[in-house]
Amino acid sequence: MKTLEHKILKKVYVMETRNTLFSIASKLAIFLAAGFVTFLFIQIMIEIFTDEASLNIFPVFFEGSEVMRTHLTDILYILFSETPPEIFMIIGVGLCILLITIYVTVRNIKKMKNVIHDLIQYWEKTVLKKNQK
Amino acid sequence: MDKPSISDRDMLIRVKNGEIDCFAHFVKKFTPRIYTYISSQLFDKTHTDDLVQNSFIAFYKAINRLDNDRPVLPYLYEIAKNELKMFYRKHKEMLSFDEKIINEQCIHPQTEETQDIESFLTHVGPLQKKALVMVSEGYSYKEIADKLGKKLNTTRTLIRRARQLLISKKNNENTGT
Secondary structure, X not given: OHHHHHHHHHHHHHHHHHHHHXXXXXXXXXXXXXXXXXXXXHHHHHHHHHHOHHHOOHHHHOOOHHXXXXXXHHHHHHHHHHOOHHHHHHHHHHHHHHHHHHHHHHHOHHHHHHHXXXXXXXXXXXXXXXXXX | OOOXXXXXXXXXXXXXXXXXXXXHHHHHHHHHHHHHHHHHHOOOHHHHHHHHHHHHHHHHHOHHHXXXXXXXXXXXXXXXXXXXXXXXXXXXXXXXXXXXXXXXXXXXXXXXXXXXXXXXXXXXOHHHHHHHHHXXXXXXXXXXXXXXXXXXXXXXXXXXXXXXXXXXXXXXHHHHO
């Protein structure tokens, strides 16, 4: 019965290790991909607005808080109307994915910490046992 | 039914929180009972071991869906029962492919029964006949629909009506004689 119990636990640990690694890798991949795409398209958007200097969006940010507050609605309106809708959509979707990934990770962080802790302990034990033999 | 002991409930919550070590509590506590249950249904020890392992793995996979206030053992028994069902389904005895049977069928293809069926089939329309023949040959409804160039639901209706027609014809014939 003891060997059977050990076999069951080993299978559970192997399965959980695989699942945890896959979950971490997939979350990291999604986060990096979404982050990269969002960053890239924000860069493109900034370039578009710096090329069109007549729109005067970015100099306002350096003018101080008073000027920024008075022109905030104008700036937002220009941003919405002048940005190509495709770029705007991609940035929006990218940010949404980023936020969802962060939310899910933060929500499960405690569970993930416990799982990783137990997995490390178990594998350390098994490696030590093997080495002793 | 016994109420779950406090330790079971606590352990369940801890396993749900990611403390995999606590799963050992369930394994140690329930393995003998599940083993006895499965071995009472099976006599091959190697398969018993496999099924016990599979039951606990399935239990671990489903642990997040389990209600904390419900007892664990009945749930485990149910999983073991399902594992047994799956095992029996997998190891169901199948009729082996026998060339002799095929040859005999080829030599005597026209039995009385088949002649009866063919005479009945003259009462249904050509499309219905074609569909029924394909059903008897083992085609799925989807394949029949594709072959006839009809929608799946239309094919279903076609076959159902043909069957009803044949049943009513056969009943009429029986009451007539």
